Amino acid sequence: MATSLSERTTRLTMGLAQTAAAASALLEEGDRRHAGIPEDARDLLLDDIEPDPLQPRRTFEEPELRALAEDIARRGVLSAILVRPPIVPLGKYRLVCGERRWRASRMAGLVRIPTRVRELRDDEVRAAQLAENILRADLNDIEKGRSLRELYDIRKEENVRTTWEAVAEEVGLGRARIHDLFHLASLPVSIATLIESGRLSGSHGIALQRAQSQLGEESVIQLAQEAARPEGRRTGSFGLSVVALRERIQFLLKGEAAPKPEEAPVAIVARPFIQKTLHAIATGKLKPEEHAELLRALESYQVNPSETGEADQ
Template sequence: MVEKKEKRRGLGRGLSALMADLDTVETASVPDPEASDDAPRRPDLLVPIDHIEPNPDQPRRTFDGEPLEELANSIAHRGVIQPLIVRPHPEKNEHYQIVAGERRWRAAQMAQLHELPVVVRAFDDTEMLEVAIIENIQRADLNPVDEAAGYRQLMDRFGHTQEQMAEALGKSRSHIANSLRLLNLPQDVLSWLGRGQLTAGHARALVANENASDLAKKIIAKNLSVRETEALVRKPKDARAPRPRKSDAEKDADTRALEQDLSGALGLPVTIDHKQEGQSGRISISYKSLEELDEICQLLSRGLG
C-alpha cells in the first residue's frame, strides 16, 4: 500500500519543500505599502518582459480587471517588489516560463515595464503545476470554489492527503474538509458562490440538500444571512403539509436498539428512519460543531480506505 501511494505521487520533493519556494510570493491584490520594510528576496536575474511566458497549464484562468489595474498602478509607482518564480523555457533559449507570479507579469505589462526580476528554479512539468496550484490556494482574493478546486487537484493529481495539505498550507484539516464538501453542490450554485453572490457559509448550509439550487435563488433574491439560510434549510419541503417525523414509540425495538448501538460507537446522536413497508430507509448522524463533523468525515474515510 505504501509503495502504491509513493508511485501515485510521483515527486521526489515533498509538499513542504515546494512550499518553501513560495515564501516570497505576494498574496494580496495590491502590495501593502506598510510592508515595504520587509526585504524582498534578491532576484537571480532581470529578464526582458517579452522573454517571459505564462505557464500553459496555469490552473487560474480568470484575472479580475479592477484588481489587476490596481496592481498595475502600484507597480508603475513602486516597481515589482517581489520577483517572479520562473523556470528555463523547455524550448527557447534565454526565455522563461512563469511558475508563480503571473498576475505581476500581467500587471507589469499594463504598467509598461521592460524588465522583471525573477528567481529561477529547475522545476519539471509536474512540480511546476503543483507549485502553481499551491500559489493559487495561498491567494488572499481566491474565491471558495477555486480554493476547493485547488485542494481537489492536489489530492487527485499528486496524492496529497488532507492532513498533508493542512500541515503544509497552515490550514486546519476541518477547513480543508469543509472546503472540499462545497464541490458537491450543483454547478449553478458553485457559479453563484464563485461570483460572490453566495458566501461559503451560505454554501455549506446547502451541501447535501436536494433543493440546493432553488434555495440558493431564494437566498440571493432575499439577501438572506447565513443564520437565516440555515433556518430556511431546516424548514419542511412543504410547509402546508409537513412530513410527520416517526417518533421513537412507533419504531420497533430492533431499530431503537440499533440507534443506541451506533450512537454509542460514534459518540453522536444517530437516527434511523426505516420504512416499515419495504427494506429501505435513512440513517442520520447529528453534529453540533465543525469539529464533530470532521470526526465523522475521518471515521467514514477510514472505513472507505
Template sequence: MSNKNERKRGLGRGLSALMADVNETETVAAKGPAAADQFVPIERISPNPDQPRKQFVQSDLDDLTASIKEKGVLQPLIVRARENGEYEIVAGERRWRAAQAAKLHELPVIVRDFTDIEVLEVAIIENIQRADLNAAEEAAGYRQLMDRFGHTQEKMAEALGKSRSHIANLLRLLNLPAPVQELLRDGQLSAGHARALVPAQDPLKLAQQVIKGGLSVRATEALVKRQLSGDAAPKAKRDTGSEEKDADTIALEGDLSANLGMRVQLSHKPGQETGQMSIKYTSLDQLDELCRLLSNI
C-alpha cells in the same frame, strides 16, 4: 505527459518545500524588494500554458499596474529556464501582466528547476494562497491537489497552514450543483450560506430563496432543516423508524463525499451502533476508482 508513479508519488519532493518557494516571494511586500536571482527582459518570459487560473480581474490588474509604476515589482516571479534563454512563469503571472501594462523592460526572477508536475502544483498553491480567491475556486484548488497529486487533507492542512476542518468544509462545497457553485463564485452566496445548503435536497431552489430574501446563514440553516424534516423525515420514519439526521451525521456525510468525490449517505437507527452507508457513483470511472480504494484498505 506524467506517468502514474509521478501522479501518485505522495508528496514528492515535499509540498512544504514547494510552499516555501511560493512564500519566499509572497511575504516580502511589507519588507521591501526581495532578492532575485537575476533580472530578465520581459519579452523572454512567457506564461505557463497550464496555469489553472484562466480569469484575471481587470480592476485588480489595474491596481497592481499602478502600484508597479510607483514602486516597481517588489516580489520576484518564480520561473524555470526553457530553451534558447527563455523562461516560463511558475508563479507570478499577475505581476507579469501588470508589468507589461506598466511598460517595464525587465523583471526580477527566482529561477527554480521544477518538473512539469511541480509547476502545476506550485501554480495551484499560489492561487490557493491568494486572499481574494473565492471559496469555490479555493475548494477546486484543494480538489486538484488531492486528485492529481495524491495529497491528503491532513498533509495539505499542515503545509498550507490551514486547519483540516477548513479544507474539509470547503471541499463539501463541490458537492453542490454547478449553478449554486456559480452563485458562490459570483459573490451572491457566501461560503457560510453555501455550506448550509450542502445537505439540502434542492440546493438551487433554496439558494434562490436565500438570495431573494437576503437571509442570514443561520436563517439558511433553519430553511434547510425545515426542508429536510418536511420532505425526507416522514418517509424515513414510516419505512425505518429513524429520526432526522443530526448535524454530526450530516457533517460526516459531507466529509466522506468530499474525500471520495461521490455522494455518500449514512443511515442508522437512533441509539444503535449498526446502520448502512451508500455511495452513489455517476460513471464507470468512479466505480473503478472506488474499487481501487476499497482494494487498498
C-alpha cells in the same frame, strides 16, 4: 616613465565610473533585500515570459489587476515571480507563480520584472501553483476547492499514505477549512457559478453543500437563487444572509414552511413620508395642486385601526 596629464585623467575617469557602477549595484542589492526580492533574482523582459496554459487559476479580475498595477507603478514589484527556463533555444520563460504581478506589471507600463528561474518538474510546478492559489485571499472558494483536490491527488500519487491532515499542514489551513473547501467541488454547477461570479459567498456554498444530500439538488439550487445577489452584482446585500439561509434550511429539514418576515404596520412604514409631507406643508413648499391631490388621496384611504396600534384603546 611619467604619465601624461591626459592619461591620468582617463584612468581617474575609468576608476570613478567603476566605483559608481559598484555603488549602484550595492544600492540595488540593498533595495532588493529591503523589498524581499532574493539575491538570485534577475530582471527579465516581460515579453520574454509567457503564462502557463495549465495554470489552475482561471480568472483574473480587471479592477483588482488595475489596483495592483497602480501599486506597482508607485512602489515597484516587491516580490520576484517564479519561472521555468525556456524549453527550446530562444523560447520564452514559462510562469510558475506570480501571474498577477506579471499581468499588472504590463498594465503599469514596466518593461522588466524581478524573476527567479528554476528547473522544476511538471508535478512540482503544479503543486507550487495549487498551493499558491489555495492561500490567495482574492480567489473564490470554488477555485480554491478545485486546487485543493488536485494538490491532494498529486500528493497521493507521490505517496499513497498521504492524508488530508498532511495537505492541510502543507498549505497552512485547518482541517475544518480544508474539509469545507474540498466538498464545495461537489456543488451543482449552477451554484458553483454563483460563487465564482461573486453573487454567493463560500459560506453560503458550504451551508448548501451540507444540506444537499438531505434536501436534494433541486431544492439547494432554488435556495441558492433566493440567497444570491442580483445578477451582475459582486457587492452589496445578498438575497439571504448566511444565517438566514441556515435557518431556512433547518425549517425545510424539519418539513416546515419557513416563516415569512412580519410586515410592519402601515402607520410605521409611512411615518417618514408623513413627517416630510407635514414639514413641506408647514414651510409652504407644497404647491396648491399638490396639496389638493394629497388631501384627496388621504380621504380615499381608510386606515385599519389595527395597523395604527389604536384598536381596543
